[in-house]
Amino acid sequence: MIEVISADRCIGCNQCVSVCPTNVFDRSGGKVPVIARQSDCQTCFMCELYCPVDALYVAPDSEAATGITETELKERGLLGGYREKVGWGKGRKPVASHGFMVQLSRRAGF
Amino acid sequence: MNETVKRGSLELKADVLVIGGGPAGTWAALTASAKGAKVVLADKGYCGSSGATAPSGTGVWYVEPDKELREKAKASRFILGGSLAEHSWMDRVLNRTYENMNRIGMSGYPFPVDEVGNPHRRSLQGPEYMRLMRKLVKKAGVTILDHSPALELLADEHGVAGATGVQTQSGEAWSVIAGAVVIATGGCAFLSKALGCNVLTGDGLLLAAEAGAAMSGMEFSNAYAICPTFSSVTKTAYYSYASFYYEDGSVVEGAGSKKGRSFIARNLLEGRKVFARLDQAPEDLQPLLRVAQTNFFLPFDRLGINPFKDAFPVTLRLEGTVRGTGGIRITDEACGTGVPGLYAAGDAATRELICGGFTGGGSHNAAWAMSSGSFAGEGAASYALSLGRHAAGRAPAGLSSSTLTHRKAQPGAASRALEYTAAVQAEVTPYDINLFRTGERLEASLGRLDRLWKEQRGQEVQLSAEGVKLRETAAMTATARWMYSSALARTETRGMHKREDHKAIDENQHYRLISGGLDEVWVKPEESAKESVQ
Numbered sequence: 229m230i231e232v233i234s235a236d237r238c239i240g241c242n243q244c245v246s247v248c249p250t251n252v253f254d255r256s257g258g259k260v261p262v263i264a265r266q267s268d269c270q271t272c273f274m275c276e277l278y279c280p281v282d283a284l285y286v287a288p289d290s291e292a293a294t295g296i297t298e299t300e301l302k303e304r305g306l307l308g309g310y311r312e313k314v315g316w317g318k319g320r321k322p323v324a325s326h327g328f329m330v331q332l333s334r335r336a337g338f
Numbered sequence: 339m340n341e342t343v344k345r346g347s348l349e350l351k352a353d354v355l356v357i358g359g360g361p362a363g364t365w366a367a368l369t370a371s372a373k374g375a376k377v378v379l380a381d382k383g384y385c386g387s388s389g390a391t392a393p394s395g396t397g398v399w400y401v402e403p404d405k406e407l408r409e410k411a412k413a414s415r416f417i418l419g420g421s422l423a424e425h426s427w428m429d430r431v432l433n434r435t436y437e438n439m440n441r442i443g444m445s446g447y448p449f450p451v452d453e454v455g456n457p458h459r460r461s462l463q464g465p466e467y468m469r470l471m472r473k474l475v476k477k478a479g480v481t482i483l484d485h486s487p488a489l490e491l492l493a494d495e496h497g498v499a500g501a502t503g504v505q506t507q508s509g510e511a512w513s514v515i516a517g518a519v520v521i522a523t524g525g526c527a528f529l530s531k532a533l534g535c536n537v538l539t540g541d542g543l544l545l546a547a548e549a550g551a552a553m554s555g556m557e558f559s560n561a562y563a564i565c566p567t568f569s570s571v572t573k574t575a576y577y578s579y580a581s582f583y584y585e586d587g588s589v590v591e592g593a594g595s596k597k598g599r600s601f602i603a604r605n606l607l608e609g610r611k612v613f614a615r616l617d618q619a620p621e622d623l624q625p626l627l628r629v630a631q632t633n634f635f636l637p638f639d640r641l642g643i644n645p646f647k648d649a650f651p652v653t654l655r656l657e658g659t660v661r662g663t664g665g666i667r668i669t670d671e672a673c674g675t676g677v678p679g680l681y682a683a684g685d686a687a688t689r690e691l692i693c694g695g696f697t698g699g700g701s702h703n704a705a706w707a708m709s710s711g712s713f714a715g716e717g718a719a720s721y722a723l724s725l726g727r728h729a730a731g732r733a734p735a736g737l738s739s740s741t742l743t744h745r746k747a748q749p750g751a752a753s754r755a756l757e758y759t760a761a762v763q764a765e766v767t768p769y770d771i772n773l774f775r776t777g778e779r780l781e782a783s784l785g786r787l788d789r790l791w792k793e794q795r796g797q798e799v800q801l802s803a804e805g806v807k808l809r810e811t812a813a814m815t816a817t818a819r820w821m822y823s824s825a826l827a828r829t830e831t832r833g834m835h836k837r838e839d840h841k842a843i844d845e846n847q848h849y850r851l852i853s854g855g856l857d858e859v860w861v862k863p864e865e866s867a868k869e870s871v872q
């Protein structure tokens with residue numbers, strides 16, 4: 229579930245507040261949004277994908293918070309990893325257009 | 339009857355109201371507005387990120403219009419689905435899916451290209467697809483209401499005429515008076531946290547039933563996905579490369595992704611842990627797999643697990659009707675429901691017409707969502723526009739079976755919602771009730787669900803974010819009752835519906851089961867086209 233909003237990185241754009249399907253965040257007037265309803269998080273990673281500055285981290289476990297900290301995330305380079313793989317963000321190419329899709333579909337049928 | 343909507347809240351008028359903004363809803367909105375209808379689309383979450391497709395990605399039933407290829411495609415799942423699919427519907431859906439996929443290619447979806455530069459249109463990445471659909475819907479002039487779950491339909495003596503709901507971020511109510519309504523609210527996964535599915539609580543099924551529509555195929559509602567125990571990612575295609583192990587490293591005989599899920603379930607039921615490792619994936623295929631489903635690997639990467647080399651614990655997570663095939667019964671080619679002004683599409687509708695009682699992995703559901711969405715959008719627009727000036731000045735009333743109120747409801751709504759959710763989950767999640775079905779266990783479960791329904795039915799629901807959760811629990815209970823009543827009535831094993839006490843298919847039950855009703859649930863057979871596919 230959603231665990232970290234980096235106050236250092238967040239620019240207060242409220243994109244995460246808008247896109248979260250289960251309305252986990254609350255706006256806080258141009259500042260860092262608040263994780264107001266963490267137990268409603270469905271661990272879909274969409275907020276991470278839409279955050280323009282890689283300020284969010286969703287831990288894979290959907291049942292319980294792991295308590296991971298921003299410092300650990302920075303050390304392990306985990307912030308923004310998903311957005312990079314999906315190929316969203318300036319100067320990136322969407323993974324949707326990757327040639328491997330064609331090869332995989334030929335070889336494996338998906 | 340419920341109070342009319344409070345002044346000061348959001349009130350809109352439209353030709354067509356689409357409820358739900360996943361693939362089915364967005365295609366419905368696009369096609370309705372292309373017919374000249376004024377369209378409002380309301381989504382419980384955010385149109386573009388919400389629903390089963392958005393965080394995931396789907397293989398799509400995209401087949402070139404070549405006679406032989408099409409026949410092969412139609413035959414591929416026909417028997418698995420218990421021979422309940424229909425030729426004419428499969429043809430229509432294959433045609434429309436082909437058209438729609440080409441259209442989104444033209445509209446900017448970045449399909450990969452093959453060696454000679456031809457686009458490859460067999461699958462869609464969820465985030466990319468749904469971000470584009472939102473853009474197209476906005477460009478078409480559709481009004482989008484995000485974070486605006488519908489709580490009840492509105493109707494007058496001519497039929498369905500709109501809906502009311504809550505804007506969960508402002509707490510205000512909304513209402514839309516419309517000539518026709520398309521229900522595209524997705525399936526019901528009972529808040530199991532399967533990927534993207536916690537917005538899918540069967541709301542549209544309840545709304546439709548309250549308007550008098552029926553369900554079909556509700557016995558085909560027990561999809562469970564293989565999933566790491568530490569994750570929500572219920573993507574299952576790659577488990578075709580998995581071997582399954584016990585804790586001591588010995589092989590779980592018979593366990594597999596396609597036919598062997600029941601072996602996994604039996605072990606989990608008996609309290610044994612089951613582990614998976616994708617050790618059958620050839621090394622040179624692994625980089626391709628990593629690129630094609632980035633989010634499949636996300637949990638592993640974050641935990642430092644290499645799923646090709648390390649065994650990891652798995653479970654079977656309930657996806658209910660989302661990858662089942664039951665839903666609102668369709669009565670005509672425009673995806674009408676038999677109730678004037680009410681249409682249904684996508685996972686909210688039955689998918690038996692194209693895949694009978696089984697969808698399995700990939701492609702049919704996505705094809706159905708975009709095709710049925712288009713049929714419903716066009717049908718709803720024609721109907722609404724044919725009402726002409728009569729549409730103005732309608733003063734429809736609410737159809738909710740629970741009393742909706744603007745008053746502060748009794749305290750404790752949130753804890754009651756949690757309690758009801760747990761009670762429904764206790765009936766639909768266990769493998770020994772829902773996956774391995776017997777008459778006795780289904781009957782006992784139905785007894786408990788009926789009592790739960792009675793208790794919920796008497797509760798006042800406030801038009802607020804808390805009230806939304808109570809209505810969700812009512813929808814889940816109603817859905818579970820149609821599921822198990824249908825499962826009880828089908829005394830055979832067909833498609834994904836497996837009766838331990840009736841293990842064989844029974845030719846005399848080669849029909850669909852339709853169901854409905856709120857306080858009294860009913861089930862009855864309906865003829866399906868008896869056809870064969872070579």
Ligand SMILES: Cc1cc2nc3c(=O)[nH]c(=O)nc-3n(C[C@H](O)[C@H](O)[C@H](O)COP(=O)(O)OP(=O)(O)OC[C@H]3O[C@@H](n4cnc5c(N)ncnc54)[C@H](O)[C@@H]3O)c2cc1C
Pocket residue numbers: 249357358359360361362363380381382383384385388389390391392394395396397398486487488489522523524525532533534535537538539541542571572573657660661683684685686699700701702703704705707
């Ligand atoms: C992990 C996973 C993988 C899948 N892979 C494949 C695949 O490879 N191929 C395939 O064909 N299919 C696949 N499917 C199935 C496919 O995702 C669905 O069939 C498809 O998303 C259905 O589209 P839909 O628009 O009907 O519903 P959804 O995409 O689920 O959208 C429903 C929308 O309705 C909204 N909503 C719900 N209730 C309300 C309400 N009361 N008021 C307003 N809005 C509401 C929700 O917020 C949501 O946005 C997969 C499903 C899952 C879970």
Ligand code: SF4
Pocket residue numbers: 229230247248249250251252268269270271272273274275276286
């Ligand atoms: S992971 Fe999904 S549900 Fe959780 S906060 Fe992010 S967007 Fe919301």
Ligand code: SF4
Pocket residue numbers: 233237238239240241242243244245260261278279280281282283284
């Ligand atoms: S999307 Fe990112 S930058 Fe924008 S408010 Fe949310 S956390 Fe901050």
